[in-house]
Amino acid sequence: MENNFSQKNFSNISVKKIRKRDGRIDEFDPKRIYNAIEKAMRATKRYDKETLDKILDYILNIIENKYDGNSIPSVEEIQDIVELTLVKFDLYEVAKAYITYRKEKENIRKEKINLLGSFYEEEVAKKYSLNSIRLMVNRYLLKDEKLQILEGPKQMFERVAALIVIPDILYDERIYDKSGKQDIKPKEELNLEEGEIGLKKQGNSYKLKWNKYHLERMKYLYDYLNERGHMKISWSEFIKRLNNGDFDQYYENYLKYFDLMASKKFMPNSPTLFNAGARLGQLSACFVLDIDDDMASIMKSATDAAMIFKSGGGIGINYSKLRPEGDVVGSTGGIASGPISFMKIIDTVTDVVKQGGKRRGANMGIIESWHPDIMKFVHAKEKEGVLENFNISVMFDSNFWNYLAENKPYPLLNPRLLRKHNIKFPDEQGFDIDKVDKEVIVNYIDPKQLLSEISYVAWEKADPGCLFMDNINKRNMQYKYRGPIRATNPCGEQPLYPYESCNLGSINLYAMIEFKDGKAEFNWDKYIETIRWSYRFLDNVIDMNKYPLKEIEESSKAVRRVGLGYMGLADALFALKIPYSSEEGYRLLMKITEYLTYYSMEESIYRAKERGVFPKYNETSYKDGEMPVDGYYHKELWNLDWEKIRNEILENGIRNVEVTSIAPTGSISMLVETSSGIEPAYSLVYEKRVTAGNYFYVDIEFERQLKEKGLYKEEILKQISDNGGSLYNIDSIPDDLKAIFITALDLPWWDHIRAQAVAQIWITTSISKTINMPSWATSEDIYLAYLFAYKVGCKGITIYRDGSKSVQVYYAPAEATKSRFKDYFRLIREGKIENKTISILKSFKIDLPKWYTEMNIGDIKINLEIRKLELNNNNNFNDNISTDNCPVCKSVRLKHEGGCITCLDCGWSECILA
Known part of the structure; x- marks a missing residue:
């Protein structure tokens, strides 16, 4: 390098x-x-x-x-x-x-x-x-019925790129009319017997040759555009011109899409790698379904979920419309079983439908804080084996926070009676209880007790998470016309309306690092160019996608939502020698994210000029001059000319309702060998066990700098591995390395949340981020973390306390993480890491946990007065404390990240997004 x-x-x-x-x-x-x-x-x-x-x-x-x-x-x-x-x-x-x-x-x-x-x-x-x-061999490359691979890495990327370039050809102005005023051409059949079709003919073959699945999607897009009056020529004339080489210039676009992946600059979400140019053809990871309070809707949701799981996607459903357990069922005179019982139906469907031959599906189950069954929901996953295919989250509206602040009893509302009295469900603007029929109120709850109970159960079992409806909808460009978004995809980074989907992809920030005279620099020009082509890639996915349901296709194409994000942040910061949680680190994180959204939106405006705005554009606040990111409303934060973007949208519109999202990238980041998503590094060194023996897996940038300093020795690697992959509290490691190479469990929860909040300022949708806490953290920590995350503008929060899931097969010993925290705070006090998060906490009147004061005045003496979860007391970081194994390679080295379980050895992930 x-x-x-x-x-x-x-x-x-x-x-x-x-x-x-x-x-x-x-x-x-x-x-x-x-x-x-x-x-x-x-x-x-x-x-x-x-x-x-x-x-x-x-x-x-x-x-x-x-x-x-x-x-x-x-x-x-x-x-x-x-x-x-x-x-x-x-x-x-x-x-x-x-x-x-x-x-x-x-x-x-x-x-x-x-x-x-x-x-x-x-x-x-x-x-x-x-x-x-x-x-790739275990997970991504196409295989035959005998599980023999049918392609290599190069062919996989060629297969994907060959599909993604097709819309560029069909939207060519020579054959495409943006206004949609063309006569509809007679429908023709796709004849796959006519011979090869491709780009750049050489002799009797092509440099790019489409297979039958590529051509089926090409024909589908042609027909879709033709039916809407966009095509200037017939299908047969198009094929004739294609064979004559009229569109051969798009071979260069194909090479660009190929290079994005082959050179590790960008990867789409896993379903695109699995299915592009293949039989299933379903390219999206994220879906949200609706469910109404009647059996027909419930069973339809189960059927729709099965189709999505089969195609390779995961779903989110808000179950708050369902009447509570014990409520009357007017049609039969019976008693309602409640929303959790119907969640179990979807859970069973998930178990029996294997996703595209790859793995089980993933779900997000949501209930809003006012629902009478909220306490049952909070405790729904406490028992092992229940709702195993679900992440669950409580969604709070602003009404809840007002009651919490005023210390007033919080009303629980029957959704059946809300409908009976034609009362709108509570939304992010609150709910005036004095103006509604008191019949709808079935009970009251202490809001502090509810949040405390959620905090404890999340401490114990890592579920539920929290979603903040007002933060989700604050910059929702469709809110005025469609009301609030009330659900997200399984990992929470995509708030979606019912039957919407999103196509995700991530730029590798570490690939933007270049070394000149031994010094790392972030290549901003390369980053901008990568953003432009990555956005184009994802926008084309919308047109090439083979959606699992007609409703999903219609809803998705109506808004053309894409979610471009990044991975490799931690490694990029390592290379630049900037601490993840330093003021400089937060400034760079904000700038990187601002560039991501700015240039994605700029490209979306260009696409709107060429291809047209998304169909529901006139039903959004874009036409009113509003913008989808908080950063626009804080000019003091601008590095770029956002007024130019706003004015261009008012003049030309925009192609996509939203453009950026930061997803968990477990498997695709392992594919390109970089850190996951927005997360800090999980472990700098860990011991990998294989049949032939053991060896140390070392973070790529940490290895480079160790070798540069002449410290790359097996005894040092073992020391770090035995310390949970952290440098902290190892005396032989110099402070300059400790200040840079920070891992997830070295950081207090408030610095995790701050990183998420800083990035959220410039992200149009949301962010999947794990707020890691050590095993000795208390439920008070989680309670305070919820308050902080809400107040700093996060749209949701997922907290994971080390050791709180039985599937986790190793965790950092308590004494080790206490010592690591102490070392981290020492570096801050000594000015080796500039960090002001504590002052931000205090400005929001968020209390600091008791252990922080004790840790900073002397030896660590933490007495935890909390209900205890039985954990294995063996302090060996690498010991197996579970019989759970990776289903692909049988490894026991699994980690929890972004609401998903990921194998550190082969990259298998429980999460369909990874």
Whole structure:
């Protein structure tokens, strides 16, 4: 990753080609020799640029004299020359490191070939680690009925890119009329027997060749546009022009989409990788269904859920419309069983429908705080084995917070009686109880007791989470016309109306880091360009998607919602040597997120000019000059000209109702080997156990900096691994590394929440973020965290206390995390991390937990006066305390993140979004 290669002119070298191990002839690049030697020198603390330049000159002279342009050297021959040269320069340790590196590379190459077989293609496979290739084979690559792979990494990305480029062609102004004033052309059949169809014909074939699933979606989009008067030519004329090469310029777009994925700059959500250009064709991760208080609607929701699970998606449902348990059923004179019983129906459906051959589905179950069954809902998952396929969340409206602030009894309302009296359900603007029929009030509850009970159960079982209706709808551009959004997808980062879906994708921020003279820089131009193409990719997904239900297709296309986010934040901050929770870190996080939404919206405006606004545009507040992000209303935070964006929307409209969202990225971030979503690193080092033995998995940027400092030694890695992957409270680790390499359980909950809130200022939808707490945190911590998250503008919050789920097979020992916290606060006090979150807490009149005061005045002495959850008391971080295993690789190394369980070894995730 270093960029110290001498800019000499090597054009006069007669050796221009090299023979690869598989026999292919490639360009000879001296920079590769330079980089390999540099790595070996740095690993042995013998790096010296002047010496390195001399070594390279010597090696190139030997190559020039030996081959003289008359023959082509092999990779092995070049490597032999390098080894001998290092010995000649008396660099024996460097030579040994180079030989070891060479052997490791050879072993990795052989295992990749073993995994990929005839699909091994070095130009793509070499960009991906062995772990990434294993993950692709286990999860992403298409397989036949005998589970033999049908494609390699390159073919997978080609398959996806070949689908995504199709809308660019059909929206070409030569054949597409944005106004929709064309005569509808007669319907024609798709003839798959006519031969190959593609772009860039070469002889009798094409550089891009579509399969039958690509062509089916192409024909579907053509017919969809034609039926709406957009197409200027018939289908057969279009195919004729396509075959004549009239649209071959879009091959460059195809290459752009391919490169986004192949170069690790961007990945779409998993269903797109699974299903693009394949039989299922369903590309979305997120869906929300509706459910009304009658049996027909309940059973329809179950059927719709089954279709979504089968296609590879997850769902969210708000169950608040259902009458409470024990209420009357007028049609039969019976007694209602309540919303939780109907959640169990969806839970059973989830169990029996395997998603697209990949895994079980995922659900978000929501009940609003005013529902009479709220306490039953809060405790619904306390018993093991109940609602296992659900994340659950309580949704609060602003009415609740007013009652809490005023310490007044909070009314519980019967949804059946609200409908009977034609009273609107409470929304984010509150509920005037004095103006409604008192019959609808079935009980009162102490709001503090309710929040305390939620806090305790979340402390004990990691569910429920909380959703804040007024924050969700504060900048909802559809609220004036459609009322509030009342549900989210399974991980909470996509608030959606019923039957809407969202297509997610994430930019790898670590791929935006470039090294110049050994110093890391964030390439903003590269980031902007990646945002533009990633947005285009996701907008095209809407047109290419094979939706599981007609209602979902209609609702999704009516607003064209996309959710572009990012991953690799922690690794990017590591490289830049900026602490995650520092003031500088929060400023950079805000700027990165502002750029993400600004340039996504700018591209969406360009798309609106070319292709038209989303159909429901005139039913939104965009036309009134409102904007979907809080940051617009705080000009002091601007780095970019947001007035320009607003004015362009008023003039030209916008293509998508919302454009950005930060999702959990468990599997796709493992694919590109970077940190997940907006999260801090979970662990810098952990011991990975395989059949052949154990080895340490090290965060990619941490490994680079350890080697740079000459600290990359097995005894240090073991020390960090035994400390839960954290540097804190390890005396041998220097403070400058501790200040930079912060992990999730090094941070107090308020810094997690602040990171989420800072990013939320510029995100149009929402954010999936795990607020990690150590095992010794109290229910008071969770209560205070809810208050803080609400007051700083988060749209929801998911808290995970270490060890609170039985599926978690390892957790950090209490004493270790207490010591880590103490070390973290020491760095803040000593000015090595600039952090002002405590003052923000105080400004919102949020109390600090008792342990904070005790921890900062002396030795840690924390007595927890709370109900206790029985946990394994073994302090060995790596010990197995559960019989649960990964269903793919059988590993017991599972972690909880973003409301999902993820395998650290193979990348399997319980979450369909990952």
